Amino acid sequence: MHHVLCGLATNPALSSELVDRLIAVADDDLSWALAAREDLSSAQAVALARRDESTAVMLAHAGRLTAADVDPAVRPGAALALMGKGAGSPGWARLLAVAPDVRHREELAACPGLPADVVDRLAADPEVRVVAEIALWAPPETAARLAGHPHAGVRAAVAANARTPPDVLAMLVTGEGIPPARWCEVCERETTPFVHDAHCPRPRCELRPGAACDGTHQSTVNGMYEGALGNPATPARVLDGFARHPSMLLRMALAARPDVTPAVCRRLSTDPSPGVRAALAENAAIDEALMRVLAEDPDRQVRRGLAFNPRVPLDVLGSLADGPGVGATLLPRIAAASPAEVEELARSPRPAVRMLLARRRDLPAGVRDLLAADPDARVLKSVAGHPGLSEGVLRAMVDRHGVRVVAGVAANPDASPALLEELARHDPPVQRVFREVAAHGAATAAVLLACLADGRGRLAAAGHPALPPQVLTGLLDDADRQVAQAAAANPSLLPEVMTRLVP
Template sequence: MPSPLYAVALNPALPPDLLGRLVAAADADEDLARALADRADLAPEQVRRLAARDEDTAVRLALGGLLHASDVDPSTRPLVALALLDEGRGDPAWAPRLARHPDPYVRRLLASCPGLPDETAELLAADPTIAVPAELGCHTGRTDLLARLAAHPEAEVRLWVADNRATPPVLLTRLLDDDDVGVRRQAAGNPATPGAAAALHLDDRPEVRGRLAEHPGLPSAAYHRLAEEPACWIRCNLAVNLGIDPALMHRLAADRDTDVLGRLAHHPALPLDLLERLAVTVRIGPVLLPRIAAAEPAELARLADSPEPRVRMLAAEHRDLPPTVRDRLAADPDAAVAKSVAPHPGLPPARLTALLDRFGAKVAAAVAANPDAPAVLLDRIATTEPAPLRALRAIAAHRRAGPGALARCLASADRRTAEAAAGHPGLPPGAIAALVREALPPFTGSRPDPGVPVTDGPMTAR
């Protein structure tokens, strides 16, 4: 069985003495250090010890709010400084220094940070490593810089300017005529590109037409022409485009390609009658479709009353059903419908038990995933022989799982199940201690790193 130690390191019920042991053990275990860096209850000296171990761990601590600008020296920990700058918690004075950093990777990351000082942005725009101004072209909102980068001699830079939604429409229109097809492709799909200008490029290469099919602002006639494309992947792009109208949706619903139909089923504005048709012609599976998520109570009731179980299953995936509709679907004779509705919050224990009695292993994982499933029902599922793997995974993550069910999950040969159980806050302290003892050598006392300060105050990066 794989060691669940890294999940234990994230367990909010981890006792302070065991947390100290894990922090000490992280000196020799990179993955353990990164897991511990995600905790919010580290003492200041533990934060400093982990941060001094390596820069990746320090970045995680910074992203978690445990390291601040005063703790960081950007000359020795540039990636930590960049993480803080990207979140708006860094020192703006760092930016010009990092823009001159010898590592182009550092300069590229800096170019993606928001709110760069003008001096820094100018340096990055003129950077000799093409990836740096390209990154800036993707993220900057300064129109003067975008105009300059749109005329850059390297296509890679112009391409990312064409992808930036802050690029002015006049520049995007110009980039539609770029010599490089990649640049034209990005401009064709940018929602900020004027639709009328983009529609003039329907005779361009297939990769450009494929991005045009994603543009939400084309004239209706352009969409209907794209519906005639022989390449199904272009029609697939069109099928989920928020700009197409119901008339085109009906036309696409007659498409012979099941991939196109499957994508169309995911359109958030699909007429309900079309969705009902698609449910019986293409395999949609147990997923909450955008149109179902936005359905009104009367529409959900209509779907739940359908004689077709695949239509009822669509409604059963909704997690805010009216109680009458929810209970009706919970009593459905079709196992697939019952499985879809079983995780619905609000189902009383008696109905969940009835679902398990009727369908057994077919719905066990779905019942275990219900947030209101009682501990006694989770215990019953966990002790079933053989317990379905998906059910054990759901139990290991369930807030109501008791010690017995968690012990069964912890003993699972499935890594995901064991790790989820090891990180469960309901795991008894004795079980947590046993996991630590199994994974770590015997504790012989504290082993402080002499290079790590143990007093409070800013971290001194080395």
Template sequence: MARGLAGNPAAPLDVLLRLLDDHAEAVPAAIRRRADLPPAVVAAALRHPLARVRGALAANPHIDPALRLGLLDDPERRVVELVRADPDVALPDRAFVPSLDRLVEQFRRGILTPAELRGEVIELAWRDRRAVRVVATHPEPLVRAAAVGLLGGLDEAARDELRQVLLHDDVPEVRAATAHFHAERERVREPADLPVNGYAYRGLLSELRLSPALIEYVLAAEDGREGVEAMATNPTLPPEVVEALFDHPSPDVRRSLAERDDLTGAQLARLAADPDASVRTAVSVHPALTEEERAAIDIDVTTAPWDRRIDLCWHVRGTVSRDPLPPLAASVRLATSVNPLLRRRAALDPRLPAGTVTALSDDADPGVRALLAHHHPAAPPELLLRVLRGYEYRRCDRGRLPALPNFPTAALARYADDQDPAVRRLVARDPWADPALVDRLTRDPDAAVRRAMAACPRLPVDRIVDLLDDVELAESAARNPALPVDVMRERLASSAPWQGKR
């Protein structure tokens, strides 16, 4: 019940402060999400002895960024990491320095080898690209030398900028490591250089210069389809080898060819007429095609591979690096493409103008509509409802749609008997829903529907109070803003304080 009270928007200040004092284990989830925390609660949470409470504040995007940045000095590492986990916070260098210093200290104590230190530094910077500059200017030369390992994964502009910084480093070893990296990038790889498998295997074959012997080795390997597939995208692959791969029996290889920027018109036409639908679909988004040529390609969007940039409608857990948005003009242009996969890319852009949003809201492709609903702040209410009810594009989780500001509330009670539990839950959002209907749905076969109705302010007060004694629905009922404040205080006073570890 205490956890529900912590998330109750009608809970008064004294209730919230008592929860922090006596039931601290119950408040982190609410503190992490709430946008309406009173200043006194924020102040108490900032100095709270329980790290989970401070961490919840660090993770709340609605809190004043200056207050969250103050938690970068928190003694608990996990609290600091929660501040850093927000990609929208402008972090000072000191956000990363303690983590790097800790790795250096472990190295000096013999806990980490030089290779392990390098790996840890690179992993830290890969998780958050904002750390790259801090790594490149860290006072420990071994840390700066580790920045060399980041060069291969940066775009050309960022790579050149970082390389110049490292080439002018005061320590000869850092400069030498940087020069060696550049030389290694240019070195032609031989069969002996080929890793056994994994990312390094695919990375070498798709990015680096390959000798004729290595190319022949990969093509001749009995189980080398994955290697050929990676090699097909390599921009340094000789033209005659590229041409030969158009006759490769694996559609995976031919589909990889579609990613090349240097395809001729004849090669594009071959892929556009490929017998495999996934190959035709892959090449249909090639930038060298005209809209007329795209329209002539018989595609199947269900064969399009899962794309993290498109299909992940929330942050990637464990990383805060985001792909930059294209120029707005490019997104607007893609929005008018005959190809639904290109229109899906356009739908990711939250800057699209109103006219474009209106057009994409009624797009024939369910993926376009779903992605627009998830990504654009001005997505129309009727679109949000349509996407949730239809759920035709299941690569995006619809669960967060009802929490969006534009999601409609009127006339949702008409879905009380819908076959889909996620749609029946919407009744709780209708401000004119009949209290008797809400009460009935607290006995719905679906647990999530029952919880939603227990927290609905249209539920009769006596039923809300009764549900405080229901094992399953007590937390939801305690979250109900219609719960009388005196009942909140009585229940809180009668509950035993938490005795857990701080």
């Protein structure tokens, strides 16, 4: 019955007295479930935090504990969670900076607002992983100092730090004015040359798949370059050479930068890797002429990337609308379309374009209703969930296109209880309808009982507050543990049943 207790622990109707009783017997799983409750009192949160470290950390992250509730010597993880939120005690940083557990010092290094002396101490830590973590977040002066660290991994962290001065980032990229790194995570462990097997059989091996060093620390240096390419503070002038770099990942990172130059854009548009061209196609920095070139790219990944470009011209987007995966979400350019463009899109001769527009949920009523009367089922499937559609319009969609739109109609927030019942009885049945109906706020007890016959619908129905209490009680013994747990979390569960369940 442990899964039932975990469900009960999240039940919003559970009384405070029963919450106290669960806290008294909670194991790790039950503690986590209880910690997620929004109605926990301060005393209950403190009682839970005393049970184990992971729960205390979760409560601290959720803002349920204060500095007065936590002893950093007993619950260092919770103290670090509070410090990460800027809610810790001022003296904690110096205490944790000398913590014997390297993981605690590493986590401290990522906390904001550390005193300067603590930053200096962490920057001189004997563990490279701690130094690398502080290098990732350090203020400009410390980042500049760590750029010359002999470990390539620390330099990689400096390169990704947005507070690193631009001239220091330029030095890391060009290597000018800075001595070469002396070791990396590979050569400090292995005899070089060495390439780490992606399927390494050694237990507890910490090297990343493909990590390599031949004396030049190449995989770690490439990681440094990748950090610099993703860092907006890195001067664009030192990055153009990466357009010819043998690493596809580095060329992709360059292609995604908002300050990539037109000349580099043109070169990357003919890159042999579709991934690089796709990253470029999605970049709002490219000009319209290049967008039109990329719209003709033979690779569908590239065309899909262009469809997600927030500045793609609407006529170009129209030619891309039928591409795979394009219509599965609301595209940025469609979301940003002006009122005049929305009217234009709604009357496009291309059904795929109208389908893209139909995914917006802020359409004017006139445009929404126009799309709801569209003759193409794909358009109706996209618009069916739009709020504000009348029951008559929703029924007309089902009458015209049946199984192609019933699930979308069932997900409409304005679907009536009567319509939901009809959709659940639709012939032929559509499995997704049961899931949508069972999760709908207007679902009645009668339709929920019908949904219990479907596997996924059963799980959604078990958590619906309109399910009759006697049915809920029966579901507590369901063979599917997830269904039983959902029933235990249902606020319609009878209070006497809850009391009987709690030890």
